[in-house]
Amino acid sequence: MNESTTNSMNDLGPRPFAYNGPRLEVSGVDLVSLAEQYGTPLYVYSADNVRSRVELLQRAFAGVDHTLCYAVKANSSLALLKLLGEMGCGFDIVSGGELERVHRADAEAQSRVVFSGVGKLAWEIDAALEAGILMFNVESEAEVELLSARAQALGRTARMALRVNPDVFAETHPYISTGMSEHKFGIAIARARAIYAHAAKLPGLEPAGVSVHIGSQIRDVAPFAESVKRVRQLIEELRADGLNIRYLDAGGGFGIEYGRKAFDPAERVTAYAAAIKEVIAGLGVHLLLEPGRFIIAQAGALLTRVIAVKQNGAKRFVITDAAMNDLIRPALYQAHHEIVPLELRGRAAQVADIVGPVCESGDFFARDRETEALEAGDLVALLDAGAYGMSLSSNYNTRGRAAEVLVEGGKARLIRRRETVEEMLAGEVL
């Protein structure tokens, strides 16, 4: 193990998950007991950890007029949205469904919603206009026309930004990089000025901001600074053209460390904020940020029980009751999640593939992973599963979605019950 990794395999770093003797806890609550009470697979989140991440961001951007618009897609569970709304967060949504979630979790927070997405539908735009959201982040010229038409039809004015594509490279997985000219997202920044001029003449539209989002799980600060710098220049040009641009939406994408590399979220976020603050100094804008993963990923884990262990030739397989339908990140992005036992038993280490029961060879959580030897019946946690875990889950293989539990003030409560077979089949017609 080198210096950049934490010094003990049982030290889980800045996560709310920690060993108390041999047993893993989340914010002081025993996880074996939760797994036994609620069953597995089970998502467990720490409210304290979510709050502390939001506070880190709020402190880092103190002194700047700003709103954190949490990216609902990262984890859209109502109880978590409610908690974030209570902290003053706004929300970044990408669908009418996500708008309804915000409405149910915290109706007042709808005035702090920004609506992103490359293919908004008329009904979704209508719902957002009726809800009086803060801003539409428009991603195509066709959408400029559609938004104007819908706003006019409803007798409303839509505050809008163009989501510009700044053509900035950021190191991340290619599936979650969004800010280069070959990507489907946003409008080429070079064309933005002409489109704003056109939008300003259309009825029902009020060009009020510029937005950018270059991708997800970006750990380097430089690409954020570079993209915001390009946006600043555009804002100055638009103001020279007579537009009252007051919002700069710098998007989300701020990354975490999934492995064992030392990670100080406070230090990282301070550097990120400093870089953005420097670029926007003196511009006089309300800064919007759309963090998802940074707030919610490390607050959550997926608990699962080992169903069986088997040897196929040279390969050892640990088969868990959670699968790719519960957490697709390893299958989709070859993403790394730490996998740790809920109870340390002092067994020798063993290398195995940790896999789910779904009928796909891509249904794995880890390949050739060394852990304390696992046996049928053991419980393990997949860490950093709070973001893009439950929200990306599916019913593949007609498997019901996992239950979710929120831990707060030393107590756990169910925030979503396990989906039943009956519920999965409810909408179908013979």
Ligand SMILES: Cc1ncc(COP(=O)(O)O)c(C=O)c1O
């Ligand atoms: C427009 C937009 N905003 C915010 C986010 C949130 O990203 P992250 O969870 O990486 O902060 C995303 C996802 O990449 C996004 O597409």
Ligand SMILES: N[C@@H](CCCC[NH3+])C(=O)O
């Ligand atoms: N689903 C991705 C992030 C996608 C970001 C969406 N804009 C992940 O798990 O890393």
